[in-house]
Amino acid sequence: MTVQSAMATLGPSRRWRNWGRTVEARPAAVASPASPDEVAAVIRTARERGLPVKAVGAGHSFTAIAATDGVQLDISAIDGVLAVDGTRVRLGAGTNLYQLPALLAPHGLALANMGDIDRQTIAGATATGTHGTGLRFGGLATQIRAATLVTASGDLLRVSESENAELLPAVRIGLGALGILVDVTIECVPAYLLHAVERGERLDAVLDEWLDRVEAADHFEFYAFPHADGVSTKTNTRLPADAERHPAHPVSNWIEEVLVQSGVIAAMCQVSRVVPDVLPPLHRLATTLQGNRDFTDASPAVFTSPRYTRFREMEYALPVEAVPDALRAVKRMIAERDLRIGYPIEVRAAAADDIWLSTAHGRRTGYIAVHHYFRQDPTRYFREVEAIMRSFDGRPHWGKMHVRDAGSLAAAYPRFADFLAVRDRLDPERVFRNDYLTRVLGV
Numbered sequence: 001m002t003v004q005s006a007m008a009t010l011g012p013s014r015r016w017r018n019w020g021r022t023v024e025a026r027p028a029a030v031a032s033p034a035s036p037d038e039v040a041a042v043i044r045t046a047r048e049r050g051l052p053v054k055a056v057g058a059g060h061s062f063t064a065i066a067a068t069d070g071v072q073l074d075i076s077a078i079d080g081v082l083a084v085d086g087t088r089v090r091l092g093a094g095t096n097l098y099q100l101p102a103l104l105a106p107h108g109l110a111l112a113n114m115g116d117i118d119r120q121t122i123a124g125a126t127a128t129g130t131h132g133t134g135l136r137f138g139g140l141a142t143q144i145r146a147a148t149l150v151t152a153s154g155d156l157l158r159v160s161e162s163e164n165a166e167l168l169p170a171v172r173i174g175l176g177a178l179g180i181l182v183d184v185t186i187e188c189v190p191a192y193l194l195h196a197v198e199r200g201e202r203l204d205a206v207l208d209e210w211l212d213r214v215e216a217a218d219h220f221e222f223y224a225f226p227h228a229d230g231v232s233t234k235t236n237t238r239l240p241a242d243a244e245r246h247p248a249h250p251v252s253n254w255i256e257e258v259l260v261q262s263g264v265i266a267a268m269c270q271v272s273r274v275v276p277d278v279l280p281p282l283h284r285l286a287t288t289l290q291g292n293r294d295f296t297d298a299s300p301a302v303f304t305s306p307r308y309t310r311f312r313e314m315e316y317a318l319p320v321e322a323v324p325d326a327l328r329a330v331k332r333m334i335a336e337r338d339l340r341i342g343y344p345i346e347v348r349a350a351a352a353d354d355i356w357l358s359t360a361h362g363r364r365t366g367y368i369a370v371h372h373y374f375r376q377d378p379t380r381y382f383r384e385v386e387a388i389m390r391s392f393d394g395r396p397h398w399g400k401m402h403v404r405d406a407g408s409l410a411a412a413y414p415r416f417a418d419f420l421a422v423r424d425r426l427d428p429e430r431v432f433r434n435d436y437l438t439r440v441l442g443v
Helices: 003-007 036-049 097-107 122-127 165-171 203-208 210-216 250-274 276-289 299-303 320-336 379-391 406-412 416-426 435-441
Strands: 029-031 053-056 071-074 081-085 088-092 144-150 156-160 180-187 192-202 219-224 230-240 293-298 311-319 345-350 365-373
Touching: 036 053, 036 071, 036 144, 036 180, 053 180, 081 097, 088 097, 097 122, 097 299, 122 180, 144 165, 156 165, 165 416, 192 203, 192 299, 203 210, 203 230, 203 320, 210 219, 210 320, 230 299, 250 276, 250 365, 293 299, 311 320, 311 379, 320 345, 320 365, 320 379, 365 379, 406 416, 406 435, 416 435
Parallel strands: 029 071, 053 071
Antiparallel strands: 081 088, 088 180, 144 156, 144 180, 192 230, 192 293, 219 230, 219 345, 311 365, 345 365
């Protein structure tokens, strides 16, 4: 592939916005490579022109991690299953998570764990530390066994347990700072079902039992309403693939996931923009509408839910034991500051891991995520929540809103300097730079 032919894929500048409408950029050029060789050629050409290069996937990060004024590299054409070896599946980096059930089903495989949104690409999800819930399960990046990236020199670099293995703890969550991922090899598991039990409960009771609940369940999470004492809990138990399925009834599923989870929340957000004081009674009403239901289905159908209303999000990772006190502090702050917050607060947990920039590095982790309607300014709410999270030794999710910089983040990650050393080795000229990486990693 020549540079000239690669340049044929460069398109003119156009405005780009992320899903949450928190970031807007106008790259100098757009490239849509269909192969690793084309990616390499575009990188070489961009370097010759003095332009930075940033890969973009589904745009589901709320930070500016994918924004650029240089060359925006759309990797969506590099997708699909490239190879299968037992439970290890090599995927094109542009493969969206929602594609995986159909791609993995013929091989009788599934992801070991998933988050609740499946729009992201596999590269974007792993590079930013996307995770699900379950104290015995790590984030998506912990499932990576190998990866291929195109470096700043335009060379293909294979990183695995046997090739350049010293780079694997950095590459698994690389923030797009080390190169352009073109494929990842994921350790999958035999396909399985999940038995989901969803219940409306009281917040104090759930927080009092928090550690017991997350330690006992395969997967446990809950949503707390900022202006009510009720919460919606979800407990998932893993079952073999040949267990009996009892999928959620289509009507009840529509009522719960579309009408209640999306429609009611969207309506509350719209109304609260005009009449903010309506939120507390609406939240109390919403807790009474939370469905009590049991169903059993294939794991992706249970893990993920549609998102019909745009929002903005900040999520912090804390030592798992700190979650009850931290959430109580957030609830007190909302009441004391007399804030009006439409969206519930999401609480999850994950296993410790050894990935250098993982929010779960070295400790069992609880996650507290706060959301705000995308047409409302989240600054005050998120600023106050972030102060609380920092007081509990919190680490921000790399793909969700925060204001931390390299100085404060270095103290939060024991291997931060090691990651920077790998960045210096693979991208000394900062071909993959942007303002976000400069802020969180330094020059």
